[in-house]
Amino acid sequence: MIALPAPKPEILARRDAILADLARLLPADSVIGETLRLRPYETDGLAAYRQIPLAVVLPRTTAEVAAVLRYCHANGIRVVPRGAGTSLSGGALPLADAVVIGLMRMNTIREINYEDRYAIVGAGVTNIGITKAVEGDGFFYAPDPSSQLACMIGGNVMMNSGGAHCLKYGVTANNLLGVTFVTIEGEVIEIGGTHLDAAGYDWLGLITGSEGQLGLVTEVTVRILRGPEGARAMLAAFSSVEIAGAAVDAIIGSGIIPVALEFMDRPCIHACEAFAHAGYPLDAEAMLIIEVEGSVAEQDMLLDRIRGICAKFDPISMKVAESAEQSAAIWKGRKGAFGAVGRISPDYLCMDGTIPTGELPHVLKRISEMSAQYGLGVANVFHAGDGNLHPLIMFDANDPDSFRRAEAFGADILKLCVEVGGCLTGEHGVGVEKRDLMTTQFTRAELTLQRAIKSAFDPEWLLNTAKVFPLDDNPKIAA
Amino acid sequence: MQTNFTAEQLRDPDTAESNRILRTCVHCGMCTATCPTFLLLGDELDSPRGRIYLIKDMLESGRPASELEVRHVDRCLSCLSCMTTCPSGVNYMHLVDHARTYIEETYKRPWPERMLRGVLARVLPSPKLFRLSLKAAALARPLEPAIPGQSMLAQRLRGMLALAPKALPAPDPMQEAQVHPAEGERRGRVGLLTGCAQKVLNPEINAATIRLLTRMGIEVVITPGQGCCGALTHHMGQHERAMAAARANIRAWSAEIEGQGLDAIVVNASGCGTTLKDYGFMFREEPDAEDAARVAGLAMDITEVLEKFAYAPTRDEPAMTVAYHSACSLQHGQKITALPKQLLARAGFKVKEPAEGHICCGSAGTYNILQPAIAGQLRTRKLENIRRTKADVIAAGNIGCMTQLAGDAMPVVHTVQLLDWMAGGPRPEGLDGIG
Ligand SMILES: Cc1cc2nc3c(=O)[nH]c(=O)nc-3n(C[C@H](O)[C@H](O)[C@H](O)COP(=O)(O)OP(=O)(O)OC[C@H]3O[C@@H](n4cnc5c(N)ncnc54)[C@H](O)[C@@H]3O)c2cc1C
Ligand code: SF4
Ligand code: SF4
Numbered sequence: 009m010i011a012l013p014a015p016k017p018e019i020l021a022r023r024d025a026i027l028a029d030l031a032r033l034l035p036a037d038s039v040i041g042e043t044l045r046l047r048p049y050e051t052d053g054l055a056a057y058r059q060i061p062l063a064v065v066l067p068r069t070t071a072e073v074a075a076v077l078r079y080c081h082a083n084g085i086r087v088v089p090r091g092a093g094t095s096l097s098g099g100a101l102p103l104a105d106a107v108v109i110g111l112m113r114m115n116t117i118r119e120i121n122y123e124d125r126y127a128i129v130g131a132g133v134t135n136i137g138i139t140k141a142v143e144g145d146g147f148f149y150a151p152d153p154s155s156q157l158a159c160m161i162g163g164n165v166m167m168n169s170g171g172a173h174c175l176k177y178g179v180t181a182n183n184l185l186g187v188t189f190v191t192i193e194g195e196v197i198e199i200g201g202t203h204l205d206a207a208g209y210d211w212l213g214l215i216t217g218s219e220g221q222l223g224l225v226t227e228v229t230v231r232i233l234r235g236p237e238g239a240r241a242m243l244a245a246f247s248s249v250e251i252a253g254a255a256v257d258a259i260i261g262s263g264i265i266p267v268a269l270e271f272m273d274r275p276c277i278h279a280c281e282a283f284a285h286a287g288y289p290l291d292a293e294a295m296l297i298i299e300v301e302g303s304v305a306e307q308d309m310l311l312d313r314i315r316g317i318c319a320k321f322d323p324i325s326m327k328v329a330e331s332a333e334q335s336a337a338i339w340k341g342r343k344g345a346f347g348a349v350g351r352i353s354p355d356y357l358c359m360d361g362t363i364p365t366g367e368l369p370h371v372l373k374r375i376s377e378m379s380a381q382y383g384l385g386v387a388n389v390f391h392a393g394d395g396n397l398h399p400l401i402m403f404d405a406n407d408p409d410s411f412r413r414a415e416a417f418g419a420d421i422l423k424l425c426v427e428v429g430g431c432l433t434g435e436h437g438v439g440v441e442k443r444d445l446m447t448t449q450f451t452r453a454e455l456t457l458q459r460a461i462k463s464a465f466d467p468e469w470l471l472n473t474a475k476v477f478p479l480d481d482n483p484k485i486a487a
Numbered sequence: 488m489q490t491n492f493t494a495e496q497l498r499d500p501d502t503a504e505s506n507r508i509l510r511t512c513v514h515c516g517m518c519t520a521t522c523p524t525f526l527l528l529g530d531e532l533d534s535p536r537g538r539i540y541l542i543k544d545m546l547e548s549g550r551p552a553s554e555l556e557v558r559h560v561d562r563c564l565s566c567l568s569c570m571t572t573c574p575s576g577v578n579y580m581h582l583v584d585h586a587r588t589y590i591e592e593t594y595k596r597p598w599p600e601r602m603l604r605g606v607l608a609r610v611l612p613s614p615k616l617f618r619l620s621l622k623a624a625a626l627a628r629p630l631e632p633a634i635p636g637q638s639m640l641a642q643r644l645r646g647m648l649a650l651a652p653k654a655l656p657a658p659d660p661m662q663e664a665q666v667h668p669a670e671g672e673r674r675g676r677v678g679l680l681t682g683c684a685q686k687v688l689n690p691e692i693n694a695a696t697i698r699l700l701t702r703m704g705i706e707v708v709i710t711p712g713q714g715c716c717g718a719l720t721h722h723m724g725q726h727e728r729a730m731a732a733a734r735a736n737i738r739a740w741s742a743e744i745e746g747q748g749l750d751a752i753v754v755n756a757s758g759c760g761t762t763l764k765d766y767g768f769m770f771r772e773e774p775d776a777e778d779a780a781r782v783a784g785l786a787m788d789i790t791e792v793l794e795k796f797a798y799a800p801t802r803d804e805p806a807m808t809v810a811y812h813s814a815c816s817l818q819h820g821q822k823i824t825a826l827p828k829q830l831l832a833r834a835g836f837k838v839k840e841p842a843e844g845h846i847c848c849g850s851a852g853t854y855n856i857l858q859p860a861i862a863g864q865l866r867t868r869k870l871e872n873i874r875r876t877k878a879d880v881i882a883a884g885n886i887g888c889m890t891q892l893a894g895d896a897m898p899v900v901h902t903v904q905l906l907d908w909m910a911g912g913p914r915p916e917g918l919d920g921i922g
């Protein structure tokens with residue numbers, strides 16, 4: 009179990025007064041203080057870690073957010089920002105002495121501009137909500153995390169989220185134009201604008217992926233794109249995980265960039281098929297979902313080439329979607345993959361490392377060996393095209409020993425990723441989960457520099473304390 | 488998700504079932520954004536994942552329910568949108584049903600609330616009492632704008648009076664217990680659930696069902712002894728009352744099944760259909776479990792029956808565009824999504840589906856009476872989306888939705904009324920001058 013900083017006793021002691029103050033700053037229905045009602049806020053997508061916060065506030069405007077931050081800053085109260093609470097690294101895990109600021113009520117779309125191709129939306133608008141608002145006019149918002157139905161754009165900015173189609177369109181950072189940023193002092197700053205490459209330092213680059221460490225985002229300007237002429241997905245089934253991994257490397261190595269290239273192994277294929285009824289190959293050990301875009305002729309040409317490459321790896325079957333409905337079902341299964349694993353295991357830990365695609369066969373083999381060694385099942389589903397792994401370690405939270413083994417297994421996988429020249433996190437962020445592994449990726453000097461940046465924005469370390477950086481040798485936090 | 492029940496608690500079959508359901512939830516949060524109340528209220532506590540957590544905590548602790556939990560569970564529409572979204576297969580319906588019963592047993596509601604619920608639970612399932620009270624409501628209707636204040640009670644009173652129809656149709660003797668023989672060669676024999684409130688509010692739905700089925704060569708049996716399906720009281724947590732209503736139906740249909748036999752039990756109010764199809768689960772610990780499962784297995788929505796017996800239109804295509812409103816109980820509860828639209832298209836209608844089709848209209852059984860503010864917002868949102876389709880008429884497969892959506896510019900009919908019309912039945916009322 010991960011250590012959390014000791015709560016400040018003076019804050020806990022003033023709990024009632026703080027709640028009363030908050031209730032003066034915000035409408036009554038925006039402040040939650042009863043333990044019973046705080047409990048559902050005690051965790052996020054990483055449900056193994058839980059902590060009831062001091063209070064939850066649900067502001068509706070930037071001004072309300074600023075007022076709460078100003079108050080918390082003046083009173084030395086820690087703050088944990090929260091979007092939809094789908095973080096898989098425990099990014100939105102509360103602290104006992106912290107006020108959780110939930111941004112889900114800031115869910116309106118302020119402006120859509122098709123001429124200059126941008127949309128200005130509240131931080132609480134869901135990822136899919138942006139696409140839904142513009143798709144009638146032939147546009148879409150490109151980054152598509154599998155959680156896109158639920159996760160919010162503010163959370164996406166803070167985690168620099170990616171998704172299946174980021175292979176072609178890039179991650180959140182590549183599709184972001186500006187944000188309304190509120191500092192811990194309650195100052196509101198407009199960063200970026202409505203076009204790429206604003207003058208001066210790249211503040212936007214610094215804030216993207218900062219995991220709620222530097223300030224809060226209340227409004228986001230994103231780039232919207234005109235939808236492709238058409239798209240088609242195909243399924244390729246293989247007789248082993250390693251062979252499918254080699255096929256991925258061959259496709260990427262050929263110079264073709266499909267819009268999406270996703271990998272699933274047997275347990276995942278079965279769980280997702282039970283949810284989506286997409287016609288996944290149940291006899292395969294591993295399967296690739298490959299999607300191409302463009303005119304019909306272009307799609308045919310690309311699919312032909314990809315089929316040719318896959319054919320060299322003795323596929324069990326290959327199937328191209330014949331209709332938009334079939335494509336939709338294929339993606340429904342893939343996007344529901346994590347949840348679907350809930351059908352075969354009561355709990356899972358979702359890992360998120362990145363490796364060079366050439367290392368796929370080796371890493372997958374090592375993961376299955378570790379699975380035997382730890383005595384825990386693992387389901388593999390990931391964005392294969394960019395080497396972003398998501399092994400789902402299956403465990404039983406009602407059995408504390410199985411949870412301990414799952415954590416150790418997970419740490420080993422991530423260390424392996426770094427060992428083969430990859431990275432601790434692909435897109436889910438460091439959060440609380442990977443905090444203590446940061447030292448395997450970064451040197452002491454690098455971490456000190458990163459901490460100095462955090463201190464420049466938040467000298468008292470009130471913002472999302474306990475995340476991203478190891479707790480030790482940090483004078484601002486008593487563990 | 489981790490749970491903390493004692494072995495003692497798990498000996499109770501309902502708790503054991505809830506534990507099983509909770510353990511399938513992985514807390515991924517996918518369900519939140521497709522929940523109508525989360526959409527409107529923006530609070531995790533009013534989302535499926537939040538409610539699941541509240542319910543888990545309440546059941547684990549074994550303490551009596553408090554106003555805090557009740558508030559958020561009461562706001563749940565039981566629309567089951569979360570079940571369609573959930574990749575993990577969490578059976579939220581059975582969990583929230585258990586929570587509602589638990590609340591009813593351990594929480595004492597303030598008296599006006601108790602009284603209202605008591606009245607609803609007694610009146611709605613009884614066509615006789617319901618008819619009487621609607622007549623009274625019609626008399627009181629002019630008072631509606633005069634009810635002062637924004638208190639829950641005032642809102643509810645105004646809401647109830649607004650929902651009451653201006654003119655009440657006469658009772659239809661065709662819907663009393665009897666057998667309607669098939670026209671021509673008999674191709675099948677089905678039981679029909681004539682329902683409770685629907686029969687009073689809009690007897691045309693059953694009439695159209697009987698006409699259409701018999702014309703298709705299907706004998707329609709209205710068994711004596713059947714009544715309300717139990718859904719209304721079930722959703723209010725009144726377990727015993729719901730079980731009694733369901734048991735009466737199971738007895739009635741079992742006699743029929745063992746007699747001349749039934750190919751299906753037809754339901755044309757999808758809210759009831761969802762409950763009928765769940766009889767097997769509701770009675771799993773009862774002596775009549777087998778009968779209940781058999782009845783549940785035969786229960787079919789009218790559209791399923793029409794498909795089974797190859798519905799075919801006989802009239803020329805009407806030049807009419809239909810906005811198909813997918814009732815939650817049909818699309819989320821029974822997972823019937825494409826079929827009604829396919830049948831309407833086969834009948835020659837141009838079918839449009841409004842945006843946000845997965846979001847509830849706010850009717851949800853007695854919800855529009857008990858939670859008028861949220862129900863009103865959902866109605867407005869739904870009607871706006873429907874208007875944007877520029878259709879001529881709204882079709883839905885559930886009386887609750889039909890009542891909720893009535894009163895706007897667009898006429899509302901039941902899907903089966905349109906299908907009956909195109910297969911030789913009369914033009915549904917309210918459609919004159921269209922198409
Ligand atoms: C089933 C499932 C599938 C997923 N698939 C993907 C995937 O394909 N790709 C991917 O990249 N991620 C994925 N994720 C992870 C997660 O959805 C993303 O990290 C997402 O961006 C989190 O958004 P959220 O709104 O839920 O934010 P939260 O989880 O609430 O918060 C995330 C972090 O951002 C901070 N934060 C949130 N909002 C703000 C704000 N407005 N201002 C400042 N800080 C803020 C929080 O403190 C926290 O540190 C998945 C998660 C689940 C459960
Ligand atoms: S989608 Fe299913 S598994 Fe995920 S939080 Fe909701 S109920 Fe639980
Ligand atoms: S049943 Fe409907 S209202 Fe209730 S939690 Fe599920 S989605 Fe929300």
